[in-house]
Amino acid sequence: MRVGGQDLSQTFRTKAEANAWVAQQTLDHAAGKLGRVPDKLFADLICRYRDEVTSGKDGARWEQLRFAALLGEPLAGGVQRDPDPLVQVRLLDLGPEHFAAWRDRRLLRVSAATVLREWNMLSAACTRAVREWRWLHENPMRQVSRPAAPQPRSRRVTDEEILKITYVCGYQPDIQLKTMQVRVAAAFLFAIETAMRAGEICALKWTDIDLAKRVAHVRAIEPGARKTGVARVVPLSKSAIAILMQLEGIDELKLFCLKPSILEALFRKAKKMALIDGLHFHDTRREALTRLAAKVDVMTLAKISGHKDLRILQSVYYAPDMGDVAVLLD
Incomplete structure (x- = not known):
């Protein structure tokens, strides 16, 4: 059809749908909604x-x-x-x-x-x-038809991979984390303890931490970012608190002093040095939530992770070892 000197076209399954579209275009043009x-x-x-x-x-x-x-x-x-x-x-x-x-x-x-x-x-x-x-x-x-979504990742982090990453980064539990590379290893371990995203970890400030209550106040990631999140309160394990203590004296404001892009680049470097294939930093989130699922109920787990849709939590981030589940049945 031609409206206001412009050629408009559309394909429909039925004549009724086509007629409805033509009528709507005509109305929109009359209302001034169709610009050139x-x-x-x-x-x-x-x-x-x-x-x-x-x-x-x-x-x-x-x-x-x-x-x-x-x-x-x-x-x-x-x-x-x-x-x-x-x-x-x-x-x-x-x-x-x-x-x-x-x-x-x-x-x-x-x-x-x-x-x-x-x-x-x-x-x-x-x-x-x-x-x-x-x-x-x-x-x-x-x-246009979207590509079929791939199967959700089920990759977890092994104990051997944790040892390799911490080793190549020079991380030890009794040192101050002065270099960015060693703080990458600390962020990796902290993610496994808290199920926080890389961007959320990088955004943490000392004012977000309540050591008395052992919680971290996670900031919402801005809409439109590659990974979005909601503001929430995350409980901190003793291991997570110990990592934070290693960061004391590094910076008065921020904890890990890493940008997400730097964290990603240095983590890739560490993987290469450790000869680890197929591991993403975000896999720590699945590892953390799978571990936490053995300790808390599903609603608490969703509160920790920030998931509003329990189906996503179950299908994407919860990957239990069925051998471990079998032991629980005895």
């Missing part, structure tokens, strides 16, 4: 979103890297790379088929989990363009 889509490329939309929205997120670095790859911006050292065809499409022509083609290209190179993260990033940009900028009439990604 600017003659810009999708690359322009991405750049604006990156500059105005991404830059203010806690997870900005990850999004900036993904957008840079999509746009074909040079790597460090001036190494050139090609932009994805998606960013070269005019907004006037942008449709579901372009995102379907992008999805299929990405699935040939990266995992479904990575594509889903990038999908959410692009969809958020399109939604912002619809609601606030009037650069799009609708989010075309809503008409």
Whole structure:
């Protein structure tokens, strides 16, 4: 159909749905809701979103890297790379088929989990363009099938891996944690004790700790970050308290004095030195919650972890060894 000098098209399963859409477009135009889509490329939309929205997120670095790859911006050292065809499409022509083609290209190179993260990033940009900028009439990604979600990870941290990480980082339980590398090992151990995320651990301040009550007041991670969380109070084990005591005198304000990006980079370095494959820092959260599940009920566990959906807690973060469960049955 043509409304206000613009060609609009959509595909529907039934004639009734098509007629309803035509009627809605006509009403929207009459109400002034349909602005004229600017003659810009999708690359322009991405750049604006990156500059105005991404830059203010806690997870900005990850999004900036993904957008840079999509746009074909040079790597460090001036190494050139090609932009994805998606960013070269005019907004006037942008449709579901372009995102379907992008999805299929990405699935040939990266995992479904990575594509889903990038999908959410692009969809958020399109939604912002619809609601606030009037650069799009609708989010075309809503008409495209998302990749099938991969099976949840079940990876746990072994005692041997804990020993290796602490060894290569130079961590010992009776030393002051003066270097970033040794504080990475401490953060790793602290995560296993508390089930806190890396970003939450890095954000901890001394004012968040109540040693008398043995609790940590966890700050909410800003919406839009790669990993979001809710404010909550986390109980601290004796081992967790001991780690905090090793941090005394390092800084008057912050505990671990690590940025999430630095923690991630140094943890990767430690894994490589320790010859450990397939372990993510976030796996400590599953390890911690599985251990805690043997000590507290599920509602308390959800309070500690900050999960509102118990199904996610059960399917993603609780990975018991059935051999251990069998012993409990005796």
